Amino acid sequence: MLRIAICDDDSYDLSQITSLVELYRENKKTDINYECFYNAIDFLESINKRDYDILLLDVLMPGFNGLQAAQELRKQNDKIEIIFLTSSPEYAVESYSVRANYYLLKPAVKEKLFPILDKLADKFNKPEEAIHIKTSSSVFIIPYRKIEYVEVNAKTIYFYLSDNSIMKVNGSLADFEPTLLKRTEFIKVHRSYIANLVWVQKIGQNELLTVCGRRVPIARAVYSQTKTAYTKFLFKEADELDIKGGE
Numbered sequence: 618m619l620r621i622a623i624c625d626d627d628s629y630d631l632s633q634i635t636s637l638v639e640l641y642r643e644n645k646k647t648d649i650n651y652e653c654f655y656n657a658i659d660f661l662e663s664i665n666k667r668d669y670d671i672l673l674l675d676v677l678m679p680g681f682n683g684l685q686a687a688q689e690l691r692k693q694n695d696k697i698e699i700i701f702l703t704s705s706p707e708y709a710v711e712s713y714s715v716r717a718n719y720y721l722l723k724p725a726v727k728e729k730l731f732p733i734l735d736k737l738a739d740k741f742n743k744p745e746e747a748i749h750i751k752t753s754s755s756v757f758i759i760p761y762r763k764i765e766y767v768e769v770n771a772k773t774i775y776f777y778l779s780d781n782s783i784m785k786v787n788g789s790l791a792d793f794e795p796t797l798l799k800r801t802e803f804i805k806v807h808r809s810y811i812a813n814l815v816w817v818q819k820i821g822q823n824e825l826l827t828v829c830g831r832r833v834p835i836a837r838a839v840y841s842q843t844k845t846a847y848t849k850f851l852f853k854e855a856d857e858l859d860i861k862g863g864e
Contacts, residue, residue, distance in 0.1 A: 624653075657678060673721075688715055
């Protein structure tokens with residue numbers, strides 16, 4: 618079942634997008650549960666009680682706007698797929714900072730929305746890519762997208778995760794380096810640290826700041842390389858942001 622939240626302060630737009638979700642449910646004969654919100658505050662309060670797979674979120678709302686709401690959401694939940702709704706594409710690049718995969722221009726139409734919902738439904742049905750970690754006593758799995766960064770200290774590997782938890786295992790960074798660095802989102806920023814560019818909020822001269830507020834040192838020798846890699850990653854993600862226009 619797909620669980621969808623729809624947040625828009627305009628009653629007409631909210632009704633229109635809700636009708637499209639209803640039509641999608643009817644056409645696809647799929648199980649969908651959705652809830653509507655007229656402001657971001659009410660939506661954010663609801664996530665403490667309910668789980669959603671998809672958020673259809675208006676960008677331009679009075680007071681607490683869609684981008685601010687998405688930033689707050691990402692502090693608590695990194696799984697919800699965000700589809701921004703707006704009358705202007707000017708915020709498309711900012712959408713990447715909160716990992717919004719789609720940017721739907723109003724008025725939304727089924728020819729644009731339905732393929733997005735199809736793609737997301739398929740995604741939820743596929744197993745998540747993850748790293749498998751074996752210890753002497755157990756095996757556990759960490760989704761790549763949840764890893765903010767990895768640190769080695771005194772022969773212990775620490776996986777710092779996006780939900781503010783930490784998992785640790787005995788070993789060396791070399792045990793995981795080949796697996797992580799073959800993925801474009803990971804970069805070695807220090808002899809003791811591998812960072813996930815997805816979660817980088819800002820890069821300074823000596824360290825990077827993650828979305829969750831953690832600070833990771835950057836070795837002087839790789840500062841330029843790290844900054845270049847982050848810039849390329851941002852532009853790549855912005856280019857790939859799926860912007861759909863209405864008709």
